[in-house]
Amino acid sequence: AVPFDAAKVKACFPIFFDNALTRKLSYLDNAATSQKPLSVLQAMDNAVRSYCSPVHRGFYPIAEQSTQRYEQARQTLTDFISAKTSASIIFNASATDGINQIAKGFLLPRLSAGQNVWVTRMEHHANYLPWLFVCDKAGANLRIIELSDNGELDIDGAHGLFADNTAMIALSHTSNVLGTNNDVYALCKKAREHDIPILIDAAQAMVTHSLDVESLSCDFLVFSAHKMFGPTGIGLLYIAPHRLGDVQPLRLGGGMVDFTADTFAQTIWSEPPYCFEAGSPNLAGAIGFAAACEFVNAIGQHQAKQYISSLALQLYQALLDFDRVKLLTPLKHVSSGIISFYHDDIHAHDLAHIMGDAGVAVRAGHHCAQPLLAHFNVNSTVRASISVYNTPEDIVALITALRHAQTVFA
Numbered sequence: 001a002v003p004f005d006a007a008k009v010k011a012c013f014p015i016f017f018d019n020a021l022t023r024k025l026s027y028l029d030n031a032a033t034s035q036k037p038l039s040v041l042q043a044m045d046n047a048v049r050s051y052c053s054p055v056h057r058g059f060y061p062i063a064e065q066s067t068q069r070y071e072q073a074r075q076t077l078t079d080f081i082s083a084k085t086s087a088s089i090i091f092n093a094s095a096t097d098g099i100n101q102i103a104k105g106f107l108l109p110r111l112s113a114g115q116n117v118w119v120t121r122m123e124h125h126a127n128y129l130p131w132l133f134v135c136d137k138a139g140a141n142l143r144i145i146e147l148s149d150n151g152e153l154d155i156d157g158a159h160g161l162f163a164d165n166t167a168m169i170a171l172s173h174t175s176n177v178l179g180t181n182n183d184v185y186a187l188c189k190k191a192r193e194h195d196i197p198i199l200i201d202a203a204q205a206m207v208t209h210s211l212d213v214e215s216l217s218c219d220f221l222v223f224s225a226h227k228m229f230g231p232t233g234i235g236l237l238y239i240a241p242h243r244l245g246d247v248q249p250l251r252l253g254g255g256m257v258d259f260t261a262d263t264f265a266q267t268i269w270s271e272p273p274y275c276f277e278a279g280s281p282n283l284a285g286a287i288g289f290a291a292a293c294e295f296v297n298a299i300g301q302h303q304a305k306q307y308i309s310s311l312a313l314q315l316y317q318a319l320l321d322f323d324r325v326k327l328l329t330p331l332k333h334v335s336s337g338i339i340s341f342y343h344d345d346i347h348a349h350d351l352a353h354i355m356g357d358a359g360v361a362v363r364a365g366h367h368c369a370q371p372l373l374a375h376f377n378v379n380s381t382v383r384a385s386i387s388v389y390n391t392p393e394d395i396v397a398l399i400t401a402l403r404h405a406q407t408v409f410a
């Protein structure tokens with residue numbers, strides 16, 4: 001990676017130069033979705049404009065080109081997470097889609113009454129509800145790894161986590177509310193030793209962490225393109241090679257069987273990953289996803305993390321000066337660039353509105369993490385989430401808007 005040049009990085013994102021509204025935008029809602037660099041937009045435009053045709057379904061030249069480029073994109077993703085084989089790389093709709101596939105297509109058929117499925121207190125609803133659903137169906141128990149006072153997982157307090165009756169563990173790499181990075185390497189290693197399947201939700205991790213699924217030794221990993229500079233509508237499900245035969249495809253349709261006839265028993269699934277990709281593949285999405293990986297690689301996750309971390313620290317320290325502001329994010333984990341806080345006197349939605357009017361885009365609400373907010377006994381927080389195109393001026397803009405909000409509500 002070349003040295004990080006903040007102005008150059010920002011210049012890659014056309015939105016910040018587009019119109020009067022976006023030119024002065026301090027976009028601090030990156031944990032919800034990220035902006036897209038020109039390279040991603042151009043790759044997608046080219047796919048639709050120059051070789052639009054069905055993937056895996058045509059014998060004429062542009063159809064062969066679209067198939068080849070789609071499979072090249074899969075190879076880019078294979079390399080991006082250092083997977084051993086591209087059979088493990090399944091393009092789907094999103095992180096949410098991948099977790100549902102594993103909960104319902106892998107766990108549910110093997111889950112028995114009385115078994116335990118473990119998640120954590122800090123999960124996004126996407127990594128909570130599918131497990132709650134399958135536990136309910138099977139009469140199993142959803143168990144929760146709670147938080148310590150420092151905002152980290154209390155692994156020692158999770159009695160029975162690696163016991164024989166644990167059917168599955170699912171946790172996020174990085175919390176979308178707290179920014180806490182969990183020690184997924186240690187947990188996956190331990191799960192592997194006990195032969196317990198483990199899924200990692202890496203939705204918030206891909207910009208700042210270079211993940212290697214082989215050394216991570218997870219069974220499943222999911223993330224979405226749109227949170228790492230790629231398009232919405234496409235995500236990735238990684239299934240470790242030794243689990244590929246254990247997952248039942250949920251989406252049934254075109255392109256996923258080698259043979260079918262009048263009875264279900266006669267049906268022969270295609271090899272993975274194709275058996276998990278029913279329907280016409282999302283060509284432009286996959287091309288944009290791969291271009292996003294290349295963009296992340298060009299910056300380097302380590303450099304991205306350092307830059308994001310420096311801005312996050314600036315914000316964190318500035319927020320400490322407000323005695324009515326309470327921070328949920330642990331200082332130790334600001335490197336994720338996700339900072340959640342609330343104000344004792346001003347509702348988070350009011351703060352977000354005032355900030356929005358000042359050109360500062362933040363998120364306010366429960367962030368699809370109600371079990372976590374209940375733990376803190378709050379209904380909503382303001383979340384500022386920082387990315388590579390943010391600047392110190394964006395942080396100042398947020399703080400100025402916060403000061404203004406205090407005068408409005410004084």
Ligand code: PMP
Nearest residue numbers: 094095096124126172176203224
């Ligand atoms: N997990 C985490 C930690 C997230 O932050 C999100 C998105 N906010 C998701 C899962 C779901 O991602 P998507 O909506 O792209 O499926």
